[in-house]
Amino acid sequence: MYGSSGYKVAIARTKNYPDNKFSGAGMAASIWNPPVKDGQHSACRLKIQKGSDILQVDPTLYGDNKARLFIHFQDQANGNWWLFMEENHIQIGFWPQRIFTKLTSFATNVEWGGVVYSPPGVPKPPMGSNFFPVLDSDYDAYCRAITVTNDKGETMNPTETTTFVNNPDMYFVFDVHNFKHHHFVLYGGPGDQIQV
Secondary structure (H helix, E strand, O other), X not given: OOOOOOEEEEXXXXXXXXXXXXXXXXXXXXXXXXXXXXXOEEEEEEEEEEOOEEEOOOHHHOOOOOOOOOOEEEOOOOOOEEEEEOOOOEEEEEEOHHHOOOOOOOEOEEEEEEEEXXXXXXXXXXXXXXXXXXXXXXXXXXXXXXXXXXXXXXXXXXXXXXXXXXXXXOOEEEEEEEEOOEEEEEEEEOOOOOOO
């Protein structure tokens, strides 16, 4: 997807080990509503993947510019992937195991951060707070308290992560393991916009 025309990311992700087995992931995220138009979208994303099977929510499905928060976990009992929100895990919906080819068992990769899309010929939109991160969670877009759930159902801080930005002139990411006593991914950027 990173090579796909129009998509730009600023993410932290789990290291790509062949024996990775994730049954879920989580985060608390800051909510920003950067201006988008003309088929663009800009989002904070938690992505769970194995091979070509990906779980994420595409903001273009809603037909508006409202900010949304989402999170995914897999049900250990039957393999369905659930969408929960808030600290008390309100069940919003699920993806049944039978619709996947690779995610019928465990995911092998998880990533947190920002993603934007712009159709060909349309400027790239802002990501997050519209500014490059400055290591201040009052101003930066962030994913905080990021977690993964292993194959035994244990939730833990992912200690081995890497970062990736496919256009550092427009976007940036910091992966900070002990920032304000949490694991933070701070991301953002102006896109093709000029910062004031």
